[in-house]
Amino acid sequence: MFKKILLATTGSPASFGAARVAFDMAKRYDSEVTIFHVVGVPTKAFSHVVNDVRTGEEVEIDEEYLSWVEEELKTTFAKQFEGADNAKIVLTTGVPAREILREARKADSDLVVMAASSGENASFHKGYPGSTLQKVAKAARCPVLSIHRESASYWGGFSNILFGTDFSKQAESAFKFALSTARELDCDLTIFHALDISGKVLDQNEIEENLIAARKRIRATYVPLMGDFKNYDIEVWEGTPYVEIVKLAREKSVDLICLAHHTNELDPERARIGSTVEQVILRANCPVVSVSKPDKV
Amino acid sequence: MPQGKLCNRQPINTDEQLKLTLSDKSGKQYYAEMQELDVDTNALWATIQKTMKSRIKTWLEICAHCGMCADSCFLYQVNDCVPEQVPSYKIQSTLGHIVKKKGQVDNEFMRKCMKIAWSQCTCCNRCGMYCPHGIDMGVMFSYLRGLLYSQGFVPWELKIGSGMHRVYRAQMDVTTEDWVETCEWMAEETEEEWPGLTIPVDKQDAEIMYTCNAREPKHYPEDLAEAAVLFHVAGTNWTVPSEGWEQTSLSMFAGDWECCKDNVNHVYDAIERLNPARVTGTECGHAHRATVIEGPYWAGRKDGLPPKPYIHYVEWLAEALREGKLKIDPAKRIKEPVTLQDSCNYVRNQGLKDVTREILSYIVEPGYFVEMAPNKEHNYCCGGGGGFNGIGLYREQRNVALRKKMDQILDTGCKLVIAPCHNCWDAIRDLEEEYEIGIRWSFLKPLIIGMLDIPEGMRVEW
Numbered sequence: 067m068f069k070k071i072l073l074a075t076t077g078s079p080a081s082f083g084a085a086r087v088a089f090d091m092a093k094r095y096d097s098e099v100t101i102f103h104v105v106g107v108p109t110k111a112f113s114h115v116v117n118d119v120r121t122g123e124e125v126e127i128d129e130e131y132l133s134w135v136e137e138e139l140k141t142t143f144a145k146q147f148e149g150a151d152n153a154k155i156v157l158t159t160g161v162p163a164r165e166i167l168r169e170a171r172k173a174d175s176d177l178v179v180m181a182a183s184s185g186e187n188a189s190f191h192k193g194y195p196g197s198t199l200q201k202v203a204k205a206a207r208c209p210v211l212s213i214h215r216e217s218a219s220y221w222g223g224f225s226n227i228l229f230g231t232d233f234s235k236q237a238e239s240a241f242k243f244a245l246s247t248a249r250e251l252d253c254d255l256t257i258f259h260a261l262d263i264s265g266k267v268l269d270q271n272e273i274e275e276n277l278i279a280a281r282k283r284i285r286a287t288y289v290p291l292m293g294d295f296k297n298y299d300i301e302v303w304e305g306t307p308y309v310e311i312v313k314l315a316r317e318k319s320v321d322l323i324c325l326a327h328h329t330n331e332l333d334p335e336r337a338r339i340g341s342t343v344e345q346v347i348l349r350a351n352c353p354v355v356s357v358s359k360p361d362k363v
Numbered sequence: 364m365p366q367g368k369l370c371n372r373q374p375i376n377t378d379e380q381l382k383l384t385l386s387d388k389s390g391k392q393y394y395a396e397m398q399e400l401d402v403d404t405n406a407l408w409a410t411i412q413k414t415m416k417s418r419i420k421t422w423l424e425i426c427a428h429c430g431m432c433a434d435s436c437f438l439y440q441v442n443d444c445v446p447e448q449v450p451s452y453k454i455q456s457t458l459g460h461i462v463k464k465k466g467q468v469d470n471e472f473m474r475k476c477m478k479i480a481w482s483q484c485t486c487c488n489r490c491g492m493y494c495p496h497g498i499d500m501g502v503m504f505s506y507l508r509g510l511l512y513s514q515g516f517v518p519w520e521l522k523i524g525s526g527m528h529r530v531y532r533a534q535m536d537v538t539t540e541d542w543v544e545t546c547e548w549m550a551e552e553t554e555e556e557w558p559g560l561t562i563p564v565d566k567q568d569a570e571i572m573y574t575c576n577a578r579e580p581k582h583y584p585e586d587l588a589e590a591a592v593l594f595h596v597a598g599t600n601w602t603v604p605s606e607g608w609e610q611t612s613l614s615m616f617a618g619d620w621e622c623c624k625d626n627v628n629h630v631y632d633a634i635e636r637l638n639p640a641r642v643t644g645t646e647c648g649h650a651h652r653a654t655v656i657e658g659p660y661w662a663g664r665k666d667g668l669p670p671k672p673y674i675h676y677v678e679w680l681a682e683a684l685r686e687g688k689l690k691i692d693p694a695k696r697i698k699e700p701v702t703l704q705d706s707c708n709y710v711r712n713q714g715l716k717d718v719t720r721e722i723l724s725y726i727v728e729p730g731y732f733v734e735m736a737p738n739k740e741h742n743y744c745c746g747g748g749g750g751f752n753g754i755g756l757y758r759e760q761r762n763v764a765l766r767k768k769m770d771q772i773l774d775t776g777c778k779l780v781i782a783p784c785h786n787c788w789d790a791i792r793d794l795e796e797e798y799e800i801g802i803r804w805s806f807l808k809p810l811i812i813g814m815l816d817i818p819e820g821m822r823v824e825w
Contacts, residue, residue: 110789114520126389160582171548359555
């Protein structure tokens with residue numbers, strides 16, 4: 067199911083976690099991994115020169131520069147390249163989110179793996195880190211796995227999956243992906259709904275009624291879809307959704323969180339505050355996969 | 364010396380030559396070859412005799428050197444008002460001199476002309492408005508650029524730009540397949556949120572045929588998606604041509620007259636082939652000038668008009684808003700001071716000053732629109748027009764040129780600038796990067812989409 071993995075990376079330390087996961091998965095599941103790097107963003111109105119995404123400096127792209135970048139990436143990921151027979155490097159220029167989406171579409175990738183941010187604070191990068199992930203996660207036809215930091219609980223294989231649902235249409239795709247991953251890799255699956263009570267005044271009875279209703283809804287919505295798959299349990303907690311998801315993931319030593327990304331807010335500053343997925347990615351101790359389209363599940 | 368391998372009098376006509384020229388870092392070899400390039404003085408004079416019509420001859424003759432044009436030129440203003448930046452001086456000391464000498468000029472002089480033609484004039488045509496005799500230096504500089512191009516004295520990027528048009532029929536290497544694929548991709552990406560949305564390619568007899576700027580499919584395809592959303596919401600029967608979709612003309616900036624004609628004919632062929640009722644292009648100024656204002660003459664059309672009514676995007680948008688095809692939710696209108704950049708190419712050169720303001724009247728809460736001073740047809744060039752934005756050799760001069768727009772924007776006190784022109788948008792973005800004055804800039808499309816009052820069921824909320 068992860069035949070073609072697209073590792074979108076800046077090559078900076080912020081993406082080392084993503085690279086480790088991508089290569090581990092490739093080795094474990096015998097996948098083809100493409101290290102995809104957008105060398106630079108075309109400088110404004112001047113297409114022969116780009117701003118290098120790592121340094122922010124203006125550079126002119128030519129064969130020599132490209133081979134230098136390729137060498138750099140090979141050195142950076144030398145350890146991962148060892149034993150990865152099915153790995154290749156693809157370089158391009160353009161606006162990162164757009165080019166990642168273009169490549170994923172062209173290569174018909176099964177999974178995009180990327181870091182949550184480039185980890186840079188230079189003014190040139192402002193607006194890129196969060197927005198790149200936001201845009202890719204929203205528009206990609208395939209699941210997008212993001213790794214914000216070196217994952218403590220990720221040991222190189224998935225055994226415990228947490229699927230968080232808000233019962234949206236996109237969550238259906240995320241569920242299908244979580245289920246087929248759990249089935250194929252023989253994992254435990256937790257289906258979870260966090261009843262959002264943040265900022266609300268509810269009495270205890272109302273909360274409990276809502277919790278029961280949500281549990282019933284999970285049973286009605288997802289259980290019939292699972293057939294003979296029995297390794298699951300259902301949890302419904304109340305609180306602020308992202309906090310509860312992260313708490314449960316920690317408690318259960320989850321190594322993959324599966325959510326649907328469906329914010330329509332592309333302004334990274336605003337989306338960062340609003341999106342549950344964003345918050346989970348930033349806080350979770352394990353990879354988070356965002357699925358919003360039904361194509362690759 | 365014979366012509367150089369990269370710098371020569373031949374236009375770039377093959378992919379091979381294009382790649383070879385592109386691989387020359389910063390045009391180092393190109394400019395080195397230019398130092399040695401022979402001027403074919405006989406050919407130069409023959410071209411002048413053949414192409415210089417009475418208007419330019421008269422202009423060169425009647426210029427009274429009164430200097431009234433000086434202050435009209437933003438480059439004169441931002442460059443400490445040195446006499447070398449007075450428009451009449453700039454043209455008399457270049458084109459005027461070549462004509463006076465009957466084309467007998469040398470390499471060094473041609474290189475000097477190149478510098479003046481591409482770094483001291485953006486062909487914004489503002490001087491023409493203030494000249495008591497109506498002499499337009501912008502038009503003459505365009506003519507001079509043609510002469511320089513024909514002799515091989517053209518900045519590296521523009522030689523490439525015009526080569527791109529010749530090889531790919533687009534200013535960037537976007538092939539027909541790439542373009543059609545991008546249309547499919549964007550429709551696919553947008554249709555979930557906007558059920559029923561399509562980007563129809565090569566549809567016959569549509570209400571509107573849409574053309575764009577190759578930078579969009581290349582780097583910012585969402586611009587095409589945004590255009591599709593607005594056409595979709597407005598219920599427009601529209602199409603894009605598979606060939607002839609690229610409306611821009613870097614060859615116009617380069618002075619490659621032959622290619623200009625070829626570009627515009629390519630678009631006109633698409634119009635003839637698909638027979639739309641009308642055509643509109645993207646938010647781009649020079650594309651409009653090249654295809655709608657000057658293009659008909661290049662194509663030899665006696666009526667001076669494109670084959671079908673060809674309106675600028677702001678005209679289409681204003682009409683859709685006026686007729687209620689697109690409705691703005693009053694609660695979502697812009698409620699912060701906002702200013703507007705007037706594109707020389709369709710405001711001064713075509714008079715579309717009021718229609719952009721009409722759009723603002725729908726989308727800005729009354730009292731928040733702040734005019735730049737001066738504005739409308741009196742507004743200044745963004746600082747990067749006429750190809751200036753894209754020429755590495757003159758980057759420094761371009762950055763100085765941006766200061767005029769920076770001062771104008773700072774004087775408005777606005778943090779948001781609406782720039783319905785690709786080039787102005789680029790220049791304003793560059794200006795923020797260079798001078799960090801804390802502004803934002805936007806095309807109209809994304810702004811409007813954000814404030815639409817969308818009919819029930821038309822959009823699926825994510």
